[in-house]
Amino acid sequence: MPSTVERCELIAPPAADLAEHAVGDVLRRAARLGGGDPLLRVPGPAGDAVWTAAELLADAERVATGLLARHAPGTRIATCLANGPEAVLLQLGVALAGMVLVPVNPRSSAPELEHALALSGAASVHAAVEVAGSQVAETAAAVARRLPHEVLVHPCAGDWRALLAGGGDRPSGLPDVDPGSLAQIQFTSGTTGRAKGVRITHSGMVATSAAFVARIGLPSGGVWIDPMPLFHTAGNVLGVMGALWQRAEHVVVAFEPARVLALVAQRHATLLSAAPTLLDLLMDRPEIGTSDLSSLRVVFTGGQTVRPSFVDRVEQTFGAPLITTFGMTETCGSALLPSPGDPAEVRRTTVGRPLAGTDVRIAGPDGDPVAPGEPGELWLRGPRLTPGYHDDPAATAAAIDPEGWLHTGDLAVMDPTGACRMVGRLKDMIKTGGENVSPEEVEEVLAGHPSVARAAVVGAPSERWGELVVAFVVPAAQPGIDAAGIDPAQLEQHCRSRLSPFKVPRSWRVVDQLPMTASTKIQRAELRRMAAADPAPASGRPS
Structure with a gap:
């Protein structure tokens, strides 16, 4: 990374040549390096469900074997689940089986769910029985009856052990997974028009998670309290995969402010992640002043621009640096990121520098890089980014140019050190x-x-x-x-x-x-x- 930028284009050196290229490889690596390490914790009303690395691998393999008894590799498997064990086990099991995960927001309307299932061609959907009063599985069944292709609906009532049925005690015969193959189709939460299906590869997920945890400083053996939704890249790429890569305890929880604060203290959390709106809610809780937050090293957020005053408030409240990413579904959740050791002004006013393996250009109207300090459209390029939108060549061509640059539609300013500040949306x-x-x-x-x-x-x-x-x-x-x-x-x-x-x-x-x-x-x-x-x-x- 140059110390002084003369024009706003950074061509990154190649990302590290990782031995692990597919999602399943990262899980196997964690089990090999420390089979007894606690890697997943899901608090529940009857107590915490906890998996060591070896246990998580064994259960994910059983889920994969059960899926392969019904479907061929490459099959699209949809989920419509809140945060919980089922979402994590299915994410990993689908990947080990060489199938494609289609995670859908469980609060989606029937037309939104129908669009996701139809565009992805999902053969089955694992849907929660109920989420926040909505009968999700019932809606999924009604939607499935309207689709031109057969879709199996599997109601999930919260008993994750049911996923292991049919997997046997000693799973075998799992396929070799091509790192460049499709791992997920995730739907953007666009505010206009129908959501596009973003194609995400195994290698993209692995490279992103490794680069992300290296930059944010999550230590091996750390504890990550994570209420980020597992149907988004922030939850299932940065969260699930990042914690696996770093062999940290990933505490997956629904967002309940009092519960999240209690878990930070009980688990001596190293990292807390939450969207800015959720951090606002946490800071408004009356018990925030008496909560033990002393173990936190980092608070992580993203999804929208935050102001310096908000960064100051978070850092004063939690006693840890706030790290704000710029990311999109198309970038596996993160593209630009400060580090906890960056100067306060970088954390307060920018989204940092590009992750490993990510090229960045701040482009003027003619497409050429602008000078430092001048606003332009943020362009991104790199092998870990999406190859395009599922079954939508027109949208792919509109977003990704022939040189491979993803035109984000976001306006940014790059300073002479390469740190970027977001200044709005072109269309806004x-x-x-x-x-x-x-x-x-x-x-x-x-x-x-x-x-x-x-x-x-x-x-x-x-x-x-x-x-x-x-x-x-x-x-x-x-x-x-x-x-x-x-x-x-x-x-x-x-x-x-x-x-x-x-x-x-x-x-x-x-x-x-x-x-x-x-x-x-x-x-x-x-x-x-x-x-x-x-x-x-x-x-x-x-x-």
């Missing part, structure tokens, strides 16, 4: 009166006002100005502050003292909460719809 940029406005810049200013808990800024159509800046504001949870306590005039003055006039919102909407995707990203498309349905004031120039 607001154009008002011929000027460009970054929503994130305005949101950061609004977040600094004491009456504001969260804010999101979008453009509303304007015949005269093209777009007008509209702010959606969630009041801070403080005495005396509610919807009536938000004074738009004060917020406007706050913005005018810190922003150019054309960036100041022209319309203010006070809301109880912001619409979010399943991966806790703001649904800006929904906010744009709301803003357009209730037009902003047309008087005055946005300047």
Whole structure:
């Protein structure tokens, strides 16, 4: 990595030549290096279910053998499960069997589940009986009846031992798995249009997990408290695979704030991971001040841009550095990442430098690299990234150019050391009166006002100005502050003292909460719809 960047393109040296190339190889490696090491813990109402490396390998092999009794290698196997033993055992068992995992959010609507099963061609779906009051298996059965191909539905009632039935005591005959073969089809949580099926390879998962844990500093024998959903790359690539690679105890848990805080103390956790929204909820818990968080070395987050004030608050609360990744499903969950040893300013304002084996370019409109400090579109390239979208050559060609660069649609700035700061989305940029406005810049200013808990800024159509800046504001949870306590005039003055006039919102909407995707990203498309349905004031120039 060069110490000074003259143009915003970093061509990474090749990633380490790993002896383990397929998902199953990493599990076998863990069992070989320390069969008695505790690798998986899943707390439950009847006590914790715990697997050593040897036990996890044996049970995953039994799951694989049971699957092979019904399906051929290459078959798509869908899961629709909350965090728990079944999700982990099926992920590993499907990989050992040379089949393809299709993990689906258990809170998906029937049309969303139907789309995932139809596009992937899944032959079976293991679905939870119930998640958060939703009858998931019942919905899956109804969806399966509508599909043109046969789909076996396996209701999962929480008894993970049922997965081992049919596997025998001494599994054998597992296939050799090509590292370049398809391991998973994961569906993006896009805010518009139908979700695309991202193709993820075995070698991509292995290379990503190894590079990720090396950068974040998870030690062998560490303990990782992980409420990240296992149907996303953050949970099943960075989490499951990262912990396996580093032979750390992976504590898989549903997100319940009090439970997560208790586990950090009980298990003397080394690493805690949670989306920014979930970290917010943890810090709002009354017991946070008395919880023993002293064992934590790192707190990890991602999925959305975080502000320096948020980083400061997390680090002061948890007593550990906050590491924020930039990642996508297409990058197996992580592409850019600081390290815990980076200077505070790098952690506060950037998403760090590229992981091993990842090329990065900040591209101008002509596709050439821009100079350090200039914004441009973030392009990524490397063998661990997705080869494309399943059964969608048009979407693949639109996202990945002939030179292999993935055009992320995200705007970034690279500093002279190669660290990158995210500054917005190309499609979210607001154009008002011929000027460009970054929503994130305005949101950061609004977040600094004491009456504001969260804010999101979008453009509303304007015949005269093209777009007008509209702010959606969630009041801070403080005495005396509610919807009536938000004074738009004060917020406007706050913005005018810190922003150019054309960036100041022209319309203010006070809301109880912001619409979010399943991966806790703001649904800006929904906010744009709301803003357009209730037009902003047309008087005055946005300047």
